[in-house]
Amino acid sequence: MEQVQGSHYPARYWHVLEDGRVQCDLCPRVCKLHDGQRGLCFVRARVGEGMVLTTYGRSSGFCVDPVEKKPLNHFLPGTPILSFGTAGCNLTCKFCQNWDISKAREIDRLNDAASPDAIAQAAVQLGCRSVAFTYNDPVIFLEYAVDTARACHARGLKTVAVTAGYIAPEARREFFAHMDAANVDLKAFTEDFYRDLCGGHLEAVLDTLRYLRHETDVWTEITTLLIPGRNDSDDEVAALASWVVENLGPDVPLHFSAFHPDWRMRDVGPTPATTLAGARAIARAAGMRHVYTGNVHDAEGGSTWCPGCGGLLIGRDWYELTAWRLTADGCCPDCGARLAGLFEPMPGTWGRKRQPVRFRAGR
Structure with missing residues (x-):
């Protein structure tokens, strides 16, 4: 486990275990920490009797x-x-x-x-x-x-x-x-x-x-x-x-x-x-x-096709829109x-x- 340095912001989702360690409950990893240790994510850490987020802001x-x-x-x-x-x-x-x-x-x-x-x-x-x-x-x-x-x-x-x-x-x-x-x-x-x-x-x-x-x-x-x-x-x-x-x-x-x-x-x-x-x-x-x-x-794999008739609804070339055939309420015009x-x-x-x-x- 890494030692804590940097800014501290009170974190949510943790509890104290019977052996004195603090368990992070944010994700399925449930990292169990002694004072001064970071979880595997590196940014959630134990400080004293609680948890902090070290990257807030x-x-x-x-x-x-x-x-x-x-x-x-x-x-x-x-x-x-x-x-x-x-x-x-x-x-x-x-x-x-x-x-x-x-x-x-x-x-x-x-x-x-x-x-x-x-x-x-x-x-x-x-x-x-x-x-x-x-x-x-x-x-x-x-x-x-x-x-x-x-x-x-x-x-x-x-x-x-x-x-x-x-x-x-x-x-x-x-x-x-x-x-x-x-x-x-x-x-x-x-x-x-x-x-x-x-x-x-x-x-x-x-x-x-x-x-x-x-x-x-x-x-x-x-x-x-x-x-x-x-x-x-x-x-x-x-x-x-x-x-x-x-x-x-x-x-x-x-x-x-x-x-x-x-x-x-x-x-x-x-x-x-x-x-x-x-x-x-x-x-x-x-x-x-x-x-x-x-x-x-x-272009074919990046474009959106109608689930009803199969016609082109939104054409795309990389991230550029090349066609727009949706009606104002989001429907196929055909x-x-x-x-x-x-x-x-x-x-x-x-x-x-x-x-x-x-x-x-x-x-």
């Missing part, structure tokens, strides 16, 4: 992105979203694509200090429709994320969690009560993959997905990074898609994303575009209505089928650009 960076980059294809398409994260993670994925942030063990890398009100105010001034908690998993900075979400909602902004869904049930209720949308990273569909490559358990994530779909109004999309030889077999893709259809319904969008060599899996090659196209076909055959490909140039998601009468025009944002110290 501090970020690894802010950027205005297209909402499609989260990825969310059925949530305010074409609009800008202010994205930020902190440091640390409660999983240990060997293939992490944001390892410099999620695996960070130096709190000093958090250069941007911003209060929840400052973040919400900046999002409004930048013309964003929403704020995303992303880059590292926001469940580990729950207190900061929830306070920021409250500030955003007070200004009419939507909130988005980009998360692996590895969170305990009690904390989950509070966290998602303040989110309007989520993209859940379903790493794979085998327990062996989660145990060996992520240091976690599949069932906890599936439980979060069931909770989001059946007990909340949070708009939910799913992303699976397909890694050659690890989780990209036809059988596993078919099993994953069938589970989603049976447990969540056919309208939940599923994004198959391309892996590139990173972190501790640099010996594995990138995902071929043909693998993504094949996975998309398998998932559609299993009954899923909205299946997308990501991290590759694939057959009248309603498209699941949150849509405005007209699409946004942000496109594929990214705009880094710097906060002044103490803002």
Whole structure:
């Protein structure tokens, strides 16, 4: 366990054990800590007789992105979203694509200090429709994320969690009560993959997905990074898609994303575009209505098609909208089928650009 340094903010979801250790109850890891120790996530720590969050009000960076980059294809398409994260993670994925942030063990890398009100105010001034908690998993900075979400909602902004869904049930209720949308990273569909490559358990994530779909109004999309030889077999893709259809319904969008060599899996090659196209076909055959490909140039796999007649509704080239055929109430103009998601009468025009944002110290 790491020793605590840096700022302290009172954390929720913990209790004292009979042996005097403090147990963190935020996620299924239930780290048990002596005074001065940090949990595996690195940012939640024991100080004295309680727990603290060491990254409250501090970020690894802010950027205005297209909402499609989260990825969310059925949530305010074409609009800008202010994205930020902190440091640390409660999983240990060997293939992490944001390892410099999620695996960070130096709190000093958090250069941007911003209060929840400052973040919400900046999002409004930048013309964003929403704020995303992303880059590292926001469940580990729950207190900061929830306070920021409250500030955003007070200004009419939507909130988005980009998360692996590895969170305990009690904390989950509070966290998602303040989110309007989520993209859940379903790493794979085998327990062996989660145990060996992520240091976690599949069932906890599936439980979060069931909770989001059946007990909340949070708009939910799913992303699976397909890694050659690890989780990209036809059988596993078919099993994953069938589970989603049976447990969540056919309208939940599923994004198959391309892996590139990173972190501790640099010996594995990138995902071929043909693998993504094949996975998309398998998932559609299993009954899923909205299946997308990501991290590759694939206009067909990135576009939204009518679940009724199959016509093009939203065309996309990377993150640029190339076609918009939804009616003002979110339906197909040809057959009248309603498209699941949150849509405005007209699409946004942000496109594929990214705009880094710097906060002044103490803002």
